[in-house]
Amino acid sequence: MILLKYIRNFLVKYSHAWVFLYGLIYFPWFTYLEKNVTNNFHIIHMAIDDSIPFVEYFVVPYFLWFGYVAAAVAYFFFKNKHDFYRLCGFLAAGMTIFLVVSTIYPNGHTLRPESFAHDNIFTQAVAWLYSTDTPTNLFPSIHVYNSLGVHIAVTKSECFREKKKTKFVSLLLCVSIILSTMFLKQHSFFDVITAFAMAGIFFCLIYMKSPAAEESYEKQFHHI
Structure with a gap:
């Protein structure tokens, strides 16, 4: 009985976990694209790409992205339901658009180096990354978009109003991931x-609400 009561209370307190059901849409769709968009795609390229050097050390922040996003989602899930909904709404909106774009406009690039100038743990990690991640389904970059989403959530949350060091670390990680x-x-x-x-578009739609709209949102939010 005690266990059942605990489970019931947990489900009531964290009823916003329904948001994670979005994964049932995103991951199968993304996996389908990764397996099927392997040729006959539009090449994405800008002249500036040829001037950007390959730097294998940036594989570290590239992989830290997974923890960066997961940690932010988990933190707000337990600490602030309002910020959790805003962050997840931001992420889901952009990720859905990414899936739609990749579906109707298959795309990829040919920027990856054919060989590495160095042989070290970093280039070995990049080689593994290349073997598991196809150079397709590129824009808008979800690594970049989600990093911006997490940093925006951190800077706009009351939870971090006085935590300047945390916001600075978030900014450094966000910038390094984007560069990576x-x-x-x-x-x-x-x-x-x-x-x-x-x-920028979803920041305005989700975080830049008018006071009246924000008040209306808060009333709806407390009923979920």
């Missing part, structure tokens, strides 16, 4: 700027 997408030749500069553009 280009220095590892995972994305074209075009993918980055389209991610910024999309982030």
Whole structure:
């Protein structure tokens, strides 16, 4: 009985976990694209891409992206339902657009180096990354977009109002992840700027509500 009561209370307190059901849409769709968009795609390239060097050390922040996003989602899930909904709404909106774009406009690039100048743990990690991640389905870059989403959530949350060090670390990680997408030749500069553009749009829609709209949202939010 005690266990059942605990489970019931947990489900009531964290009823917003329904948001994670979005994964049942995103992951199968993304997996389908990764397996099927392997040729006959539009090449994404800008002249500036040829001037950006390959820097294998940026594989570290590139992989830290997974923890960065997961940690932010988990933190707000347990600490602040309002910020959790805003962050997940931001992420889901952009990720859905990314899936739609990749479906109707198959795309990829040919920026990856054919060989590495060095043989070290970093280039070995990049080689593994290349073997598991196809150079397709690129824009808007989800690595860039989600990083911006997490940093925006951190800076706009009351939970971090007085935590300047945390916001600074978030900014450094966000910037380094964005740079990593280009220095590892995972994305074209075009993918980055389209991610910024999309982030700007959803920032205005989700975080820049008028006081009246925010009050209305708060009333709806407390009923979920």
